[in-house]
Amino acid sequence: MLEQHREESLKYPIQTVPAPEGFPRPKYFAPPKGKPGTEAILQAAEAAGIVDEFDGVPLSQKLKRMRRLKINTVLACCADEDPYISGAAAVLRENPDAVISGLLLAARACGAKENKIVVETKREAKEIRRKNPNAELIVSGTRYPARALLKRKLQAAGKKTAYVGAQACIALAQALDDGKMQSETVITVAGDAVETPSNLRVRIGVPLQTLFDFCGVSDRARAVYIGSSIAGKMVTDLSTPVTADTRCVIATLRVPKRKVYSCVGCGRCSRACPRGIVPWRILREVGLEKPDPLRMLNAQKCIRCASCSLVCPSGIDLAGAVSKAAAIRKSGDFD
Ligand code: SF4
Ligand code: SF4
Structure with missing residues (x-):
């Protein structure tokens, strides 16, 4: 929860x-x-x-x-x-x-x-x-x-x-x-640096700065995330255009610090995974000089929900490791 x-x-x-002004009309x-x-x-x-x-x-x-x-x-x-x-x-x-x-x-x-x-x-x-x-x-x-x-x-x-x-x-x-072409999307703008958290209907292609100006985002905002507050990505350039899958802009006053420790073998990551993947095992394999794709079972089934990373008491980026494993398996023509 x-x-x-x-x-x-x-x-x-x-x-x-x-x-x-001058933005093209919907087609x-x-x-x-x-x-x-x-x-x-x-x-x-x-x-x-x-x-x-x-x-x-x-x-x-x-x-x-x-x-x-x-x-x-x-x-x-x-x-x-x-x-x-x-x-x-x-x-x-x-x-x-x-x-x-x-x-x-x-x-x-x-x-x-x-x-x-x-x-x-x-x-x-x-x-x-x-x-x-x-x-x-x-x-x-x-x-x-x-x-x-x-x-x-x-x-x-x-x-x-x-x-x-x-x-x-x-x-x-x-x-x-x-016959209307998709030209707009609804985005949540929120976070502790946002004066009025809101859902905004915006034209696809407008820069993120337009949303910031509309919602009153503090100049003290230190980090901005788009896509999802859990598995989204950080952006530094506010001229980045809104896309149909932007879904949110989260502006925060602090950059979260992430301390990473060694795996303690608690197994929480595998219990949290909805796709039956064993992330800690994949993490171990990905860390090897020559990882064996056959030991990265089910990595390609990952839906990038980041539940494994969220529950890890050691702060390990397991979702990143699984994503890397999926890329290795793909490049080796495994399915
Ligand atoms: S990110 Fe992938 S490996 Fe991690 S819990 Fe979600 S589906 Fe499982
Ligand atoms: S949740 Fe973290 S510490 Fe626990 S087994 Fe998975 S990787 Fe290791």
Whole structure:
């Protein structure tokens, strides 16, 4: 369980940040007529350039893969799974009908019979049902990494599931209804250096500085992270443009210091991993002069949730070691 800091950013509706002067207008294309079939949905997702905000993968590619894998349950991800980010929850609260429309289209495109909206708490589910009593909801819980744990639970019940981000669902509905290309995204701006933590709707491509100016970020901010407060990356250049998968900008007054000690063999990292990986064993192998890819079992299954690093009492960057192992296995043509 992680300490939560999301109440403030969820207190107010999503605010729209005006695009800088001279910024190109959103583009449109001719949407298909009538009830769209699989191919029309895939083509619209591609024409609209939709990218899933949770993994940065183009939606058309994702849907084709889901169809190949015979996914039978599509899950609209409205669980932010991060102590600071609340963008997916805010998007669902703002427009549950649009998320449902997009989810139904995604399920049709990959031939899935079932679809559900994933929310984090029963309270959230109640709030959404009040707005749309027909919403098919499932509660993931707040234990990190909730999405992966829910997927594992559903898999054990015989369901083949895949997630599509809440914003990607809405973008798909807009592409098929109006021919609108994806041009904006909702980002949570938070952290102890931010005056008013908020969810902001911004145009893709604007610099991070625009968000800072809008939210009142202190000049004393020492560290800025994007993507996720747990597994995201630090940025130093505020002219970095917002992308569809930016999801958050966290500004903090201090740079966290990380003391690293030797592995004490507690096994917490392997117990925390939702993918059945044994990170400490992989860490040991990666540290060798000639690591053996066969001893890095399952490294390629890593979903980069960083649970292993979070629970390690020695402060070891196990997620980084597993990612390195996955790259070694890939380069050696292992699968
Ligand atoms: S980062 Fe990878 S290895 Fe670590 S807990 Fe997550 S899935 Fe497992
Ligand atoms: S959690 Fe850290 S200390 Fe414990 S076994 Fe894993 S690497 Fe070693």
